[in-house]
Amino acid sequence: MTIPDETLARPAYRHVRCPAGGTVGDAIAALRAAGGEAWLPIVIDFGGGRYGLTQVQSLARRAGLISAGLPYRAPPIEAQLDTLAQDDTPLAEIAPDAVLDTVEQDSISEEDALTRAARSPGRALAVTRGGELAGILVVRRTRHGFRRANE
Secondary structure, three states: OOOOHHHHOOHHHOOEEEEOOOEHHHHHHHHHHOOOOOOOOEEEEEEOOEEEEEOHHHHHHHOOOOOOOOHHHOOOHHHHHHHHHOOOOEHHHOOOOEEEEEEEHHHOOHHHHHHHHHHOHHHEEEEEEOOEEEEEEEEEEEOOEEEEOOO
């Protein structure tokens, strides 16, 4: 009973990990270093095995770059990233979109972990190996229910 390393390495589970002591600008720099894809989840490491999940869209909304009522009037994503890259707000002060449940990699099967992720806040789960973050599992919601991120 384990979550295979190959599962955690799937492109659909890519993410950027940032310490809570870093800033929003640091998170954007890490995002850009990872390929700059704005859809990548940002995992905030609060220490002690606690992780939060946020995304560029949430950071942009908090910074006033996206209006909840008029999302189509948002600046282009590169302009949003440029603005957020200058933001020195500590990640520890950002309310994450979800606080992730955590499981140890060898304590649960992949199927059970995905089921748990689907029922978790943010439909995501932090997977640790020896207490350190090994990866995340994300389950996307569709019109017909849930599906794994790799499907």
